[in-house]
Amino acid sequence: MRRRSYLPFLLEIVFGSVGMLLYRVRSSGAERVPAAGGAVLLANHLSYADVVALQLACPRRLRFLAYLAPETPRLFRWFFRLAGVISLSKAHPAGGVRRAIKALQAGELICVFP
Numbered sequence: 001m002r003r004r005s006y007l008p009f010l011l012e013i014v015f016g017s018v019g020m021l022l023y024r025v026r027s028s029g030a031e032r033v034p035a036a037g038g039a040v041l042l043a044n045h046l047s048y049a050d051v052v053a054l055q056l057a058c059p060r061r062l063r064f065l066a067y068l069a070p071e072t073p074r075l076f077r078w079f080f081r082l083a084g085v086i087s088l089s090k091a092h093p094a095g096g097v098r099r100a101i102k103a104l105q106a107g108e109l110i111c112v113f114p
Contacts, residue, residue, distance in 0.1 A: 005055050006063060006084030019052035027057035035060075038104030045113035054111060062111045065100055086110065 005012050019025070033041070041062065043054060055062055066080060068087035080087055086103060088096035100110055 005061060007082065011082070015052060016056065019049075019056050023049065023053055023056070025053050025056045030057060030059050033059055033109070036107060038107050039109050040104070041109060041111045042114055043111060050113070058109070060109045063103055063108050065096070065110055065112045 005015075007015065033039070041054075041058070043050065051064060063084050063086055065086045065088065068077065068080065068089045070089075070091075086096060086099045103110055
């Protein structure tokens with residue numbers, strides 16, 4: 001099985017398996033995703049299932065850019081950190097942007113829900 005996310009392997013297997021059982025994911029245009037190098041993927045955001053569906057459909061690992069509000073529950077903060085999410089906050093917006101730029105320079109694929 002190829003690695004699809006930045007989650008620890010066991011969690012990736014669990015979430016990936018549940019995602020494949022619950023959703024029939026079909027993609028169109030996945031061949032346009034660059035095979036290497038940094039890139040930004042812009043996607044519509046309809047539900048929390050979008051993250052799993054995109055991971056299943058994308059030929060490369062994705063890192064997500066997400067807003068981290070002060071009232072974001074600790075469980076979400078922990079999961080974001082575990083999953084390699086690049087977080088943006090009102091308190092330190094430049095820090096999140098710098099982390100995203102570094103990830104792009106390192107050749108990662110960043111997903112943003114505008």
